Amino acid sequence: MGDRLTTSTLLVTEEDEKKHEIIRAKGEGKELTKEEKQRLRKEKKQHKKNKKDDRGPPEKEKEKEKASVPAPSKPATQSPAHKAAPVPVNASASESPVAAEKPAKSKAELRAERRARQDSERASKQGKKEGGQQSTSSKPKATPNELQPVVKRLPDHVQVDDPVALKKLAKKLERQQKSGQGCSLNITGVKVPLRSDYGYKVSLFSHLHQYSRKNPPTQQISIPVTVIHPSIVRLGLQYSQGIIAGSNARSVALLHAFKQVIQDYSTPPNEELSRDLVNKLSPYISFLSQCRPLSASMGNAIKYIKKEISNIPSQCKEEEAKRILQECIDSYINEKIILASEAISKYAIEKISDGDVILVYGCSSLVNHILCEAFEKQRKFRVIVVDSRPRLEGREALRRLVKKGIRCTYVLISALSYILPEVSKVFLGAHALLANGYVMSRVGTSQIALVAKAYNVPVLVCCETYKFCERVQTDSFVSNELDDPDDLIVTRNGKTHLENWQTVKSLGLLNLVYDVTPPDFVDLVITDLGMIPCTSVPVVLRVKNVDQ
Amino acid sequence: MPGADKETELSERIEAFLSELKRCGSGAGSLRGSAETARETTSLLRRITAQARWSNAGDLMEIIRKEGRRMTAGQPSETTVGNMVRRVLKIIREEYARSRGSTEEADQQESLHKLLTSGGSSEDNFRQHFTHLKANVIEAINELLTELEGTTDNISMQALEHIHSNEVIMTIGRSRTVEAFLKDAARKRKFHVIVAECAPFCQGHEMATSLSKEDIETTVIPDAAIFAVMSRVNKVIIGTQTVLANGGLRAVNGTHTLALAAKHHSTPLIVCAPMFKLSPQFPNEEDTFHKFVSPHEVLPFTEGEILSKVNAHCPVFDYVPPELITLFISNIGGNAPSYIYRLMSELYHPEDHEL
Numbered sequence: 001m002g003d004r005l006t007t008s009t010l011l012v013t014e015e016d017e018k019k020h021e022i023i024r025a026k027g028e029g030k031e032l033t034k035e036e037k038q039r040l041r042k043e044k045k046q047h048k049k050n051k052k053d054d055r056g057p058p059e060k061e062k063e064k065e066k067a068s069v070p071a072p073s074k075p076a077t078q079s080p081a082h083k084a085a086p087v088p089v090n091a092s093a094s095e096s097p098v099a100a101e102k103p104a105k106s107k108a109e110l111r112a113e114r115r116a117r118q119d120s121e122r123a124s125k126q127g128k129k130e131g132g133q134q135s136t137s138s139k140p141k142a143t144p145n146e147l148q149p150v151v152k153r154l155p156d157h158v159q160v161d162d163p164v165a166l167k168k169l170a171k172k173l174e175r176q177q178k179s180g181q182g183c184s185l186n187i188t189g190v191k192v193p194l195r196s197d198y199g200y201k202v203s204l205f206s207h208l209h210q211y212s213r214k215n216p217p218t219q220q221i222s223i224p225v226t227v228i229h230p231s232i233v234r235l236g237l238q239y240s241q242g243i244i245a246g247s248n249a250r251s252v253a254l255l256h257a258f259k260q261v262i263q264d265y266s267t268p269p270n271e272e273l274s275r276d277l278v279n280k281l282s283p284y285i286s287f288l289s290q291c292r293p294l295s296a297s298m299g300n301a302i303k304y305i306k307k308e309i310s311n312i313p314s315q316c317k318e319e320e321a322k323r324i325l326q327e328c329i330d331s332y333i334n335e336k337i338i339l340a341s342e343a344i345s346k347y348a349i350e351k352i353s354d355g356d357v358i359l360v361y362g363c364s365s366l367v368n369h370i371l372c373e374a375f376e377k378q379r380k381f382r383v384i385v386v387d388s389r390p391r392l393e394g395r396e397a398l399r400r401l402v403k404k405g406i407r408c409t410y411v412l413i414s415a416l417s418y419i420l421p422e423v424s425k426v427f428l429g430a431h432a433l434l435a436n437g438y439v440m441s442r443v444g445t446s447q448i449a450l451v452a453k454a455y456n457v458p459v460l461v462c463c464e465t466y467k468f469c470e471r472v473q474t475d476s477f478v479s480n481e482l483d484d485p486d487d488l489i490v491t492r493n494g495k496t497h498l499e500n501w502q503t504v505k506s507l508g509l510l511n512l513v514y515d516v517t518p519p520d521f522v523d524l525v526i527t528d529l530g531m532i533p534c535t536s537v538p539v540v541l542r543v544k545n546v547d548q
Numbered sequence: 549m550p551g552a553d554k555e556t557e558l559s560e561r562i563e564a565f566l567s568e569l570k571r572c573g574s575g576a577g578s579l580r581g582s583a584e585t586a587r588e589t590t591s592l593l594r595r596i597t598a599q600a601r602w603s604n605a606g607d608l609m610e611i612i613r614k615e616g617r618r619m620t621a622g623q624p625s626e627t628t629v630g631n632m633v634r635r636v637l638k639i640i641r642e643e644y645a646r647s648r649g650s651t652e653e654a655d656q657q658e659s660l661h662k663l664l665t666s667g668g669s670s671e672d673n674f675r676q677h678f679t680h681l682k683a684n685v686i687e688a689i690n691e692l693l694t695e696l697e698g699t700t701d702n703i704s705m706q707a708l709e710h711i712h713s714n715e716v717i718m719t720i721g722r723s724r725t726v727e728a729f730l731k732d733a734a735r736k737r738k739f740h741v742i743v744a745e746c747a748p749f750c751q752g753h754e755m756a757t758s759l760s761k762e763d764i765e766t767t768v769i770p771d772a773a774i775f776a777v778m779s780r781v782n783k784v785i786i787g788t789q790t791v792l793a794n795g796g797l798r799a800v801n802g803t804h805t806l807a808l809a810a811k812h813h814s815t816p817l818i819v820c821a822p823m824f825k826l827s828p829q830f831p832n833e834e835d836t837f838h839k840f841v842s843p844h845e846v847l848p849f850t851e852g853e854i855l856s857k858v859n860a861h862c863p864v865f866d867y868v869p870p871e872l873i874t875l876f877i878s879n880i881g882g883n884a885p886s887y888i889y890r891l892m893s894e895l896y897h898p899e900d901h902e903l
Contacts, residue, residue, distance in 0.1 A: 202767050204780060388772035389747045395851065402854045409859040410847050412747050414771045414802030418863045444772025447805055454808050476776040488768060490750050497753035498768065507760035508767045515776035
């Protein structure tokens, strides 16, 4: 019965008059009169009927206000929240006299009450979050804010199997082209190209794109300057052909291209730089993700730039604003990439002792830098470079290390079990570090970590903090990249077995680019903030968010 | 003299066989399957039995042992040759024992009880002459040959007991046994096969094209993606070059990684190996275990300037310990790895383990 009263009070405070009533009741300090209770009950029923007919934003507002009432756990200091506290107290205080009354309740009323209770609970949960937002201005530590569910939109490049998503993407690209046109000359027909998939896709991966390197996105059309800046077009082509590869290289190239874009940008009249420039960047980013899906490091860099642009004060002159942005980009590259790699080398060199046999996989710019620095500091070690088809990036790493004068051995990944008994440490680079501690890196990294674990060899991952990513992932299927399947074809002794794989219906080639390594295979992560275990990644992310 | 002609012809054949073995082993000639090698070895041994001059079982065994040593020295990694020699030696012992009239059990392995109770009578020189020994031995070797011919079929017949519909099966490289196994199952069931290509020879490509011709859904993955894809695999079925005496495998390189990944995901690992691949070797013989081929497969000569400063390795085989294996499927049925030692005692005599 006390419940009934509480819920009725909740539902009632949707209108202002009811609020006044409550205030009056609060002022009175005790129970509501019988007629008022009956009226409240009627209102509640009416309200429920209305709610059933009309489910929309107005209801949300009602719920919000309704829910701002039952927030007793927060010692609120502002008046709307303040009202909430005494009401439940009031209700509970009035429980005892009400209990004595015991009016006969019909089944319908009971059902209605139950429903109302559930609604109010639901609303209270929602309201806590929204109410929390309201009261954050007064409270410095807003705990509900951190528990707020982060509803992120699923990225387009993992929704290839959904025709609705594909149509939306096509429309978005068209729209972006139009907005780029804006007030310029009337150019028809050209839009940000939508690349089409190539070849038979393995069924497990039908939600991902699979492009062919032989069909670059700009093959059929030429994109005029007004749609996309030429340095971005060049960058996109370099990505899609694999000329620029590796997450650091891609991020740095992206930032340099953006510097060029900002340099050539001129604010159209009646527009603010902070808003217009961000809008200008969107079609570029769509184009780049068509050429090759964005990496986590690129995503973080773009977020940073957009934030910096939108933080430009509106009274800033254009030249000044451009200078500020250029400086921001330079300092980002310097801090997050160059200085970070210096810091990481310093930490990592402590871990390399004389007589070590170090195993590295593929070509990671960071790991190569560490090894070169260690060699300069007169550490005695030798390196085993493990490589894998079809990319064979290890050869590039091999060349750099040999040029430095480091003693190297070279094997393919299938010979891993043979070579591992000789190895004392494994150094791996990372593409991104996910929030659940998984390491996303070049395909094959998880295999190396697995076998190293079986032979009890320590695995150290080196990663800058700007590659830390809030995504979580447990397997290598859901979010990955499919490379050109023709890369797997090889000619040996004059015979190419997979030559006509397209013609054979039941044959598919799978060329994955990334895989995720579980945190129990990784012993240590070396970042510019220090040496942390894999599971501390969300802590670092949280610290970064608070700083920003 | 007709005898001398036969002898020269015989030695010619042996020489031809040896050079064939040497060539195949280096990878230059066409890679021969183990079944073929086994068959050829056995027919060669039959010929030796028929044409060489011997008067009693001991002489015959000496001759065969000598030829066997030569043949295994020609290509140490091809263990099937040695296995067949040991089988034939065991056949000879059995036939001799049968001719002498003693029962099978007396000729079994030495046990402590036998050593104490039988005293000195177990000393058997094989010097007695029996007229029908030759015919019996040749007949037994013929039986062995028929058994060899039927191994692949025997293994494929068990396919339906192990593969259910809509499975995802992973395999590595190219094994004729596994190919026949999967094709047989595909006649009745629909499943998906993922083939790891097994660089640098990329034999997986051949396997994939051959399987896809039978309308089996096949996917080729590079070796680096084995662990990434393993979580969706239901079974791993592989072939092997040799089954070692402790139940471990000497298989194509990359198999150990595959086995570890399967263990991590608790996926059963099934090895399809006919009995003639079972060898009394143990894996701790360091110098004879690994075989290497030219590293230009790994780092080609086009990388000229760094070649001289770099060590490149290209091992051919991998050791897979028996703990990672779930089941052996052979022509006599399915067995656990812990039972291998027993099978070996039935196939080979302990004195023949060292040829």
